Structure formats: structure tokens, C-alpha cells
Amino acid sequence: xxxxxxxxxxxxxxxxxxxxxxxxxxxxxxxxxxxxxxxxxxxxxxxxxxxxxxxxxxxxxxxxxxxxxxxxxxxx
Amino acid sequence: xxxxxxxxxxxxxxxxxxxxxxxxxxxxxxxxxxxxxxxxxxxxxxxxxxxxxxxxxxxxxxxxxxxxxxxxxxxx
Amino acid sequence: xxxxxxxxxxxxxxxxxxxxxxxxxxxxxxxxxxxxxxxxxxxxxxxxxxxxxxxxxxxxxxxxxxxxxxxxxxxxxxxxxxxxxxxxxxxxxxxxxxxxxxxxxxxxxxxxxxxxxxxxxxxxxxxxxxxxxxxxxxxxxxxxxxxxx
Amino acid sequence: xxxxxxxxxxxxxxxxxxxxxxxxxxxxxxxxxxxxxxxxxxxxxxxxxxxxxxxxxxxxxxxxxxxxxxxxxxxxxxxxxxxxxxxxxxxxxxxxxxxxxxxxxxxxxxxxxxxxxxxxxxxxxxxxxxxxxxxxxxxxxxxxxxxxx
Numbered sequence: 001x002x003x004x005x006x007x008x009x010x011x012x013x014x015x016x017x018x019x020x021x022x023x024x025x026x027x028x029x030x031x032x033x034x035x036x037x038x039x040x041x042x043x044x045x046x047x048x049x050x051x052x053x054x055x056x057x058x059x060x061x062x063x064x065x066x067x068x069x070x071x072x073x074x075x076x
Numbered sequence: 077x078x079x080x081x082x083x084x085x086x087x088x089x090x091x092x093x094x095x096x097x098x099x100x101x102x103x104x105x106x107x108x109x110x111x112x113x114x115x116x117x118x119x120x121x122x123x124x125x126x127x128x129x130x131x132x133x134x135x136x137x138x139x140x141x142x143x144x145x146x147x148x149x150x151x152x
Numbered sequence: 153x154x155x156x157x158x159x160x161x162x163x164x165x166x167x168x169x170x171x172x173x174x175x176x177x178x179x180x181x182x183x184x185x186x187x188x189x190x191x192x193x194x195x196x197x198x199x200x201x202x203x204x205x206x207x208x209x210x211x212x213x214x215x216x217x218x219x220x221x222x223x224x225x226x227x228x229x230x231x232x233x234x235x236x237x238x239x240x241x242x243x244x245x246x247x248x249x250x251x252x253x254x255x256x257x258x259x260x261x262x263x264x265x266x267x268x269x270x271x272x273x274x275x276x277x278x279x280x281x282x283x284x285x286x287x288x289x290x291x292x293x294x295x296x297x298x299x300x301x
Numbered sequence: 302x303x304x305x306x307x308x309x310x311x312x313x314x315x316x317x318x319x320x321x322x323x324x325x326x327x328x329x330x331x332x333x334x335x336x337x338x339x340x341x342x343x344x345x346x347x348x349x350x351x352x353x354x355x356x357x358x359x360x361x362x363x364x365x366x367x368x369x370x371x372x373x374x375x376x377x378x379x380x381x382x383x384x385x386x387x388x389x390x391x392x393x394x395x396x397x398x399x400x401x402x403x404x405x406x407x408x409x410x411x412x413x414x415x416x417x418x419x420x421x422x423x424x425x426x427x428x429x430x431x432x433x434x435x436x437x438x439x440x441x442x443x444x445x446x447x448x449x450x
Contacts, residue, residue: 008206008278009290047276052211054274068208068276074291075207075236075277076189076248076268076406084355084427085439123425128360130423144357144425150440151356151385151426152257152338152397152417165314179342179392186335189406193328243328257338261414268406 002027002061004036007070010046023063030057032067045072078103078137080112083146086122099139106133108143121148153224153232155216157207159239164188164249171233171251181230181253183260187268193243195291199284203241208276212236219270223252226266227259234267236277302373302381304365306356308388313337313398320382320400330379330402332409336417342392344440348433352390357425361385368419372401375415376408383416385426 004019011017014037021036029048042057049068050059061067080095087093090113097112105124118133125144126135137143154171168186193200216234223229235249250267254260272294279291303320317335342349365383372378384398399416403409421443428440 005208007208007276008280049208049211049276052208052214068211070208070276071278071290072293073272073274073276074279074294075205075275076272076294081357083357083425084429125357125360125425128357128363144360146357146425147427147439148442149421149423149425150428150443151354151424152421152443165318169314179340182339182341184335184337184339186333186337187406187410188333188335190331190333191328192331192404255341257336257417261336261410261417265410268410 001063002032003066004032005066005068007068009071010043010069013043014040023061027061028057029055029059029061029067032061033057033069042069043071046070047072077139078108079142080108081142081144083144085147086119086145089119090116099137103137104133105131105135105137105143108137109133109145118145119147122146123148153220154234155213155220156233156235157209157212158235158237161241161245162235162237162249164235164246167235167249168233168251171231172253175231175253177230177253181255183254183257184251185254185257185260185264186249186251187264188246189248189268191241191243191245191247195281198281200243200281201284202243202282204280204282205238205241205247206278206280207236207238211276215274215276216271219267219274222270223263223266227254227263228256229254229259229263232263232267234271236271236275238277302369303383304362304369305382305384306358306361307384307386310390310394311384311386311398313384313395316384316398317382317400320380321402324380324402326379326402330404332403332406333400334403334406334409334413335398335400336413337395338397338417340390340392340394340396344430347430349392349430350433351392351431353429353431354387354390354396355427355429356385356387360425364423364425365420368416368423371419372412372415376403376412377405378403378408378412381412381416383420385420385424387426 033042109118231253233251237247252260252264380402382400401409401413
């Protein structure tokens, strides 16, 4: 089981903030997106994190990971 | 009449902080020093001001001016 | 080194004072550099009446802790405090506070600036503005830092 | 724009708060950059027990005012406050406070740094240190600013 999280404008676009998926084969961040959002290409400039660290789309995802997708940050 | 002021270590070295002198001819900052301190060369690195603005030693001094000599500043 | 996420308004000078008082750094720090970001009532040419700050709880703290570790590797920092607001914010309310204590001013200034720039680049916060017209919009992009002096 | 020379101890956060409260800048400033210089109990490898800060009253204010004019020509500064201590000072007491209010953080950071560096270079203050050994010595030279990030 992996947890997927979406934030800010991306959360609003998708209409959900968290979901959990069973994965049965090796996955990358990008393939997790495709599995969870088969009808929507990953928006340009989306940032990606696994277990709260920034990672590239090619990063491996394993069972138990938390994968996050969000737009450019605007804090401070 | 001009007013001469000395500060910090220079004030201590000279043993005085303020003096007033009549001037009877054209003067520069350097010639004011020589007039007031005929036996002591102006210490290296001394900063000089006329009427509370930094000026070079060659700056003219006129009647009524306040001339100041002091070591490098160390505030802040 | 303290990181604080606040979901209600905070008083930056009270925060700094309360953080500094118990520190046993008397006579050791010569320099404190502080930055406070405050909500304005305008942005990008529009009047703004309110803002909601969303964040990724957990990742925010993890990223800020990593930024502090990186700053400590670059400069001799005695202490630092980061406070960031989340939730609903009104104009004139503080959003972020970064304070750095160091022996020397160069280190304090540069570490404080670095922490702010890294925070804006890496910490997962997002601003949703409510305009005077009642429209809402997500702030798309942080301002780039201007080049250093 | 306020310049204040204090011959008794001052509380920097109270000074900032008291200065900021009556300003009619609500919602206009997004950035406040603050520097506080505090007396340390060591300098140049020696323990220091006290310090006397001499200044050239009148020239100090004139030079600081000129520095502020120069900063306002370089950056969009909404407000600034400079407080400098003179007289007898003990370790852990604040020596100098510089605070700048601006719409944007780059301007606030850079103007604050500039004001501090110019103050250290141009304002006629001199530090006489009293060492732990009871000897006194004039501080000969301010530290150079370290190179920018």
C-alpha cells in the first residue's frame, strides 16, 4: 500500500487530497501518477516528493511510501 | 575663530578634546593641525572632518568652522 | 534551533524575545539578523483582502530542518528560530520570521538571507489569495531573489 | 526615518515595536529586515568585562542621516530605524539596531546590510574596551565585512 498526496491547486484540480493504492509491481513516481490519474498528464512544473523529500520522477517507489505531487511552492 | 575637536585615542594622546584658535590667513585642515600641534606629526590613518563632514587634509578651513581629527571609527 | 508552525497570528518580537531569554548565550553572540515577512494588501497589481496558507505538514518541518543543517554547515550559527504561519491570514499579519544569532555580523546576515531564500524555494507552503473582488487565486510563483549587493 | 542615540541600555524589540505601531503602513510592507549588534564578552582573543562607546555628537546624526539618504536612493525603503548606544556598556547589552521596512524582501535585506556596513565605516563611534585584566584598550579597527553570498 502506498499513500498519495496532492496539494494546493493540484488538489483542487483533482478534487482529492489523499488516496491509497496497492502496488503489485515496481513503480516510479511517474508511474504512480499514471496509475492514480490515467486520464490526466502530469501538469508541467509539478514537484514530487517521496517520504517528504524532493525526488525526480524517475525515483523508485516501494510499498509503504508516501508519494506527493504539488505545484511550485509559494511560502515565506 | 575656529573650533578644533579631537576624539578617542587621539584625544587621550593629546590630553585635550576641544580648543579654539584665531586664524589670520588661509588654512587647510592639515595646516590647522600644524598650527595646533606644532610638535606632533599628524598620526597616520587620522580621519578629518570639517563641520561634521569627512574632508581630505587639503580642504580649506574658514573662520567659524569646526575641524575634527580622530582615529578610524569602530562603532556598530 | 527551533521550527514553529503557527495556525494563529503570532507576534514576531514576542517570539524572538521568548526564544532568546532562556538561551545561555550571554556575551557570546555579537550579531542577530532577523527577517519578518508580512502579508500585504496588494499583490501583482491587485488588492488582496485575505489569504489562506496551505502546507504539507511534516514535510514542511523536515525541509526546514534540512535547510538549517545546510546553513550550519556554511556559517557559524549559534542559534536560529523559524516561525511560519499557516491557515487564514489577514493583511498586516506576519507570515514568516527567521532569526539567526551568531558571533559576527557577516555570518548572521548571510545565514538569515540564505534561510529565507531556501525556505521560499523548498518549504511546501502555498498561498491562496482572496482578492478585493472576492475572486480567489493561487499565487503561481515566488518572486526571485534580487541579486546580492 | 528615525535615528536615536541612547546613553542608557535599550530593548531592541521594544524599540522596533514602539516605532512600528504608529506607522500607517498596514498592508504596505511585506518585508522587515533587522540587525542587532550586541556586546560580546570576548574580542580579539581576550575577555572583555565592559566597554565605553564615545561618539562625535552631531556628526554621528549627520552621517547616519546621509547614509539613510544614500540607501533610499538605492532601494525602495518605506521606513527605517537606527538606534545606537553610547556611554558605558556591559556584555550582552545591545549596541546597535538597524531595521528596514520595505514592500519586498530583497530591498529590505540589502538596505539593512548596507546601512550597517556604512554605519560601521562612517559613523564616528569609538569603542574603549575594559579587559578582564582591568587594562583598557581602544578597539583599533572594525572587522571588514565578509564577502556577500
